[in-house]
Amino acid sequence: MDFLRSSASTFVAARAAASAGDPRRAAILYASLASDPEANRFVGERALGQAILAGDMPLALRLARAQPGETLGVDARMLLAADALRSGKGAALVERGLPTELRFLEPFLKAWTLAERGRWRDGVAVLDAIGRDNMLAGLAPEHKALILLAAGRTSEAKPLLEPAIAAARGRSNRLRIAFAAGLAAKGERDAGMALLGGRDVTLHNAAASLAAERRPRPLITTAAQGLSELLTALVLNLDEDEEPALPLALTQVARFADPANEQAVLLLGVLLERSGRFDDAIMLQRTLAERSPFIDEARDGEIRTLLAAGRKDEALARAKAFVAEDGQQPSDWLRLGDVLDAMKRHEEAAVAYGGAVQVMAAGAAGPEPWTVHLLRGAALEQAGKWPQAESALELAYRMAPENPTVLNYLGYARLERGEKLAEAEAMIAEASRRAPNDASITDSLGWAQFKRGKVTEAIATLQRAAAAEPGLSEIHEHLGDALYTAGRKYEARFAWAAALVSAEDDVSARVSAKIGAGLTPATAAP
Structure with missing residues (x-):
């Protein structure tokens, strides 16, 4: 007992x-x-x-x-496979045959174990023979390129690089960096550096690191490292709404298979945050070295996790520390601005975004300038500084006149203030034409139509927006106002009730008043 x-x-x-x-x-x-x-x-x-x-x-x-x-289970079988590969027993593992659940990995692991023994040609042939029924068939060119680079066959690898990068989804930076290292290791440093161009801060960091390396080495050369890449890609292709336990377990195995896989570290941090393991996520995100090309992504992840945990003051302190430590990086100023904006300290956020503008003007690497002016304009608008906000938004518009986000934001801001209504509607209509599946932009178009007196047309547009994104309270409130104006008061109250589900406190009070007493000038959506 x-x-x-x-x-x-x-x-x-x-x-x-x-x-x-x-x-x-x-x-x-x-x-x-x-x-x-x-x-x-x-x-x-x-x-x-x-x-x-x-x-x-x-x-x-x-x-x-x-x-x-x-x-x-699958996770444990993956772990045993990873351990065998790390222990140099990959060939025996493949010869023995993988369990049915892991059979889709077999050609990849066979290719890598052959390559490890110098039989890279046979490994490439195995990858070439992968059938379309294999769930990871789209990754064959990527692994073929990595094996060829590890073998020093750069001329044969080069045609595969861009297609592999294009198919990599959230792993494109990781692949660019791995491919660049593989090329540079074989004396083709210029070709490697060409893969790291552009404004992306991670690639900028990687380019600086590669330029400083006297003897670059390939990042991915073993079967265990190949498995780590496969598992990371597999997790990124899983449905985001799936129960997080399996993706988390597979990512832990990916990190075990290749502890140097920083993409796996970043992904693991996201999954830990999603699972509510905030302290574990933060501790992991802080493990990346300052010289890592992915350090900015790790810092972004840490701040995002702190905010998700409700630790806003700590997030602000960390964001300020990053700026003080390395204030010449636009990413640090942008991160600070995002934290301040999340805390509804919009005017201070605008100042931080302005800091990013200044260091970018001095030549520091950063995103497209219009994105920073848009963020600054949005923060100023939220702070009630409309003349300054309009100036920043117009600057973003001049820099990116065809961007639907810019068109929508500037057009909607004018719409809310009853300014230049015809021009505002035209801008939003163009944004909707360029991004027809964006429910928020469709909502803006419907609201512009409503403001211009096109009530019947507005109802149809707003109903389309609500169907596409049923969780946005703003869309349902707009639809309710339009329905009530058209005399469809019963349907309007249903729409307003839907708005209450996700509405913030100030909006909730306004919508509740409408449900009780109907639409009045005092309770109309702005």
Whole structure:
């Protein structure tokens, strides 16, 4: 009975730790039960899953090896494969054959293990033979290029680089940096540097680092590193609405397979934040070295996590520290502006965005200038400084007259103030033509039509916006106002009720008043 009471207590504590977002403690507690002969397989599986989620790979490997192979989940099988590759046992792993759940990885791992043994031609042939039914078939050119670069076959790799980058989604910077390093390592530094051009701060950092390296080395040369890239790409292609446990586990395995994969670190930080493990995310984001090309992305992630955790004062202190530490970087000023804007300190945010403008004017690398002027104009407009805001927004418009975001923001700001209505409607209509699937812009167009007295046309446009983005309260409020004006008061109250679901406090009060007493000049949306 004492054992049963002790086991039950430990089990409850383990479940509580897992629910509280502490998988490390949960794994240890589950493992203490799993090691007891009276504990069942279910507890062992839970311990293994929690250990992987926590990134405690020594514990996870011990637990995985103690369980029958056929009972292991995909995450544990991936971990064992990664361990085999890191241990130099990749060839035996591939010859033995991967479990059915991992069969889609087999040609990639076979190609890499062949390349590791100097048989790069055979590895490339394996990749060329991958069928379209393989869920990762689109990554074959990328891995072919990486294997060719590792083998020093730069002329054969070059035609594959741009198509691979174009297909990389959120990994394009990672691939550009890896390809550039591979080219530079074989004496083609200029070709590598050409892949790192443009305004992107991560690529700018990578270019500076590559230029300073006396003996560049390829970043991805082993089967374990190849698996890490595959898993990172796989996670990025998963549905964002999926339960985060599997993507988190696979990313932990990707990081284990290649601890130097900074893309995996950044992705892991995002997934930890999404799982509510804010402290773990922040600690991880702070592990990147100051000289890392991805340091700005890590800092962005840290600030985003602090804000998501409601730690706004800490986020502000960190953002200010980044500016003080390296105030010549536009990214630091932009980050500070974003924090201040999130705190509704809009006028101070505008000053910070102005700091980014100044350092960019002095030659520092940064985003397209119109984006910074748009941010500054938006902050000034929120601060009630309309003349200054309009000036900044017009400057952004002159720099990017065809950009739908600029067209929409300037047009809508004028619409709200009843200024230059015909011009405002024309700008928003052009924005909608250029971005027809953007629900916010469709909403702006419908509201412009309403303001111009085209009520029937406005209702149709606003209904289209609401169907495309049912979670935006502003759209539903606009639709309710238009319906009420058209005499469709019953439908208007349904629209206003939908607006209440996600409305902020000030909007909620206005919408509630309309539901109770109907639309009046005092309660009309601006």
